[in-house]
Amino acid sequence: MVININKKKYAEIGQQMRAIPPEKTIPTHEWEELVQRMCNSDDDGLRDIGIVELSVLRK
Numbered sequence: 001m002v003i004n005i006n007k008k009k010y011a012e013i014g015q016q017m018r019a020i021p022p023e024k025t026i027p028t029h030e031w032e033e034l035v036q037r038m039c040n041s042d043d044d045g046l047r048d049i050g051i052v053e054l055s056v057l058r059k
Contacts, residue, residue: 006045007045009045010045010046010048010049013046013049014049014052014053017049017053031057032057035050035053035054035057036050036054037050038050038053039051039054
């Protein structure tokens, strides 16, 4: 049950990250640093989000 709550929480984080209006985006280098930190996180949910976002950055 806790796992489902965490997955929902992480899905909401991902949606909020993608919903940032273009005029309020953070500089690219800061976004890349944040995504890299998420990829290196000990938290599986944050790591998964980071990996997805990193694949989007590399397109």
